[in-house]
Amino acid sequence: MLADRQRLRGVVVGAWGPGLFSDDLACDVRGDYREMFEDGVSDDEATRRIVQVYGEADDDEAPVVWLALAVTQSRLGRLDDLVGAQALRVIDEGVYLRWWADSRERVKRQAMLQKVRAQLTGPQPARRTVRPPRRQVTDLRPGELLGYRATNGRWALLRVVRIDEHPLSAAPSWWCSTSTATNSPNRSTRTGWSTEPINRSSWTADRFHRGPTPSGGSP
Numbered sequence: 001m002l003a004d005r006q007r008l009r010g011v012v013v014g015a016w017g018p019g020l021f022s023d024d025l026a027c028d029v030r031g032d033y034r035e036m037f038e039d040g041v042s043d044d045e046a047t048r049r050i051v052q053v054y055g056e057a058d059d060d061e062a063p064v065v066w067l068a069l070a071v072t073q074s075r076l077g078r079l080d081d082l083v084g085a086q087a088l089r090v091i092d093e094g095v096y097l098r099w100w101a102d103s104r105e106r107v108k109r110q111a112m113l114q115k116v117r118a119q120l121t122g123p124q125p126a127r128r129t130v131r132p133p134r135r136q137v138t139d140l141r142p143g144e145l146l147g148y149r150a151t152n153g154r155w156a157l158l159r160v161v162r163i164d165e166h167p168l169s170a171a172p173s174w175w176c177s178t179s180t181a182t183n184s185p186n187r188s189t190r191t192g193w194s195t196e197p198i199n200r201s202s203w204t205a206d207r208f209h210r211g212p213t214p215s216g217g218s219p
Contacts, residue, residue, distance in 0.1 A: 018108035020116065025061060026068035029054060033072050037130035047073075047080050063096040067116060074119055077127035084120050091117050137170040138163065 015023040021030065029050060036046040054065045070087035073079045090096050091113045097106060146158040159175045
């Protein structure tokens with residue numbers, strides 16, 4: 001989970017701005033921490049797991065981990081005393097800014113750190129409940145077809161091969177075939193088909209026609 005961070009001409013690869021979360025590693029810490037609550041993990045256990053998982057962070061990565069974890073906890077009303085103390089040490093000892101000694105963003109990052117310090121030392125918000133995002137589940141089934149007519153008149157068939165289950169979704173995997181034919185694809189129009197990629201930029205839902213797989217297998 002640790003980001004591949006390298007320094008090239010004063011720029012940290014994996015960071016794209018002066019904000020704390022304009023950084024791949026910080027985003028990973030925030031996302032992993034929040035996901036634990038979505039899975040019903042307790043506050044103390046979530047903190048323990050993050051510290052364990054990111055415990056291999058080196059001297060340059062560790063400041064980002066502590067800051068990201070502390071700020072995320074604070075925003076959720078769950079700031080752990082040890083985590084907060086580590087984040088304040090990072091700010092007060094200047095270790096976070098070592099990467100940015102020769103960067104034009106140093107002033108902006110110093111300002112960001114002062115805001116973080118004020119957030120961590122000020123009144124903390126009430127504890128927030130972290131709810132999992134709504135799981136998106138397709139109503140398609142393996143073997144079903146979607147027929148799409150592009151603006152150039154060509155038809156495409158997308159056959160649902162399987163439904164892939166993920167924590168936040170159940171989504172179809174497709175087999176796609178296109179045709180030069182301009183009439184609607186059905187059991188009797190199966191000529192001129194190829195597996196060439198098609199331009200999806202103009203696709204709209206009302207252009208799709210749904211039905212079962214024709215006899216004979218894939219189009």
